[in-house]
Amino acid sequence: QVQLVESGGGLVQAGGSLRLSCAASGRSFRRYAMGWFRQAPGKEREFAATINWSGGSTYYSDSVKGRFTISRDNAKNTVYLEMNNLKPEDTAVYYCAAKPSGGNYYRVTEYDYWGQGTQVTVSS
Numbered sequence: 171q172v173q174l175v176e177s178g179g180g181l182v183q184a185g186g187s188l189r190l191s192c193a194a195s196g197r198s199f200r201r202y203a204m205g206w207f208r209q210a211p212g213k214e215r216e217f218a219a220t221i222n223w224s225g226g227s228t229y230y231s232d233s234v235k236g237r238f239t240i241s242r243d244n245a246k247n248t249v250y251l252e253m254n255n256l257k258p259e260d261t262a263v264y265y266c267a268a269k270p271s272g273g274n275y276y277r278v279t280e281y282d283y284w285g286q287g288t289q290v291t292v293s294s
Contacts, residue, residue: 171196171198171283172194172195172196172198172199172202172268172282172283173194173195173196173283174192174193174194174195174266174267174268174283174284174285175192175193175285175286176190176191176192176264176265176266176285176286176287176288177190177191177192177193177288178190178191178288179264179288179289179290180289180290180291181291181292181293182256182290182291182292182293183292183293184256184257184258184292184293184294185255185256186256186292187252187253187254187255187256188253188256188290189250189251189252189253190206190250190251190253190264190266190288190290191248191249191250192204192206192248192249192250192251192266192285193246193247193248194247194248194249194268195247196247199244199247199268200223200224200244201223201270201271202223202268202269202270202271202283203220203221203222203223203268203269203270203271203275204220204221204240204242204249204266204267204268204269205217205218205219205220205221205266205267205268205269205275205281206218206219206220206238206240206249206251206264206265206266206267207264207265207266207267207278207281208260208262208263208264208265208290209262209263209265209287210259210261210262210263213262215265215278216231217231217275217276217277217278218230218231218233218234218238218251218264219231219234219238219239219240219251220240220275220276221240221241221242221249222271223244223271224244225241225242225244228240229275229276231276233259234253234260237253237254237255237256238251238252238253238254239251239252239254240252249266251264251266253290256290256292257292258292258293258294259292260290260292261290261291261292262289262290263287263288263289263290264287264288264289264290265284265285265286265287266284266285267281267282267283267284267285268281268282268283269281269282270282
């Protein structure tokens with residue numbers, strides 16, 4: 171069982187930066203790959219970034235590649251999403267999620283545990 175709590179969202183101007191954090195409870199955190207997803211109003215939840223259990227492999231959606239960086243600190247049971255050069259279209263609720271290794275990292279249904287989400291709003 172893993173419980174996830176996101177933080178770090180807020181209001182930022184276009185071109186600005188934010189760093190999201192996701193704190194996980196449970197001793198099994200390092201067994202899981204971690205992902206960040208986002209959901210804009212009226213749209214489906216979409217994949218943004220993922221990182222494997224060790225932090226050695228990361229993948230990004232085309233829409234965030236080159237601007238966002240996912241990382242994790244297994245000693246602190248925390249995963250991060252550093253977001254730079256933010257755009258108004260990045261406005262969404264951002265969720266972190268945990269999944270067992272393997273499978274398709276971009277699919278919502280592959281993830282077993284979800285946080286409550288944190289709002290990111292980018293003004294133009």
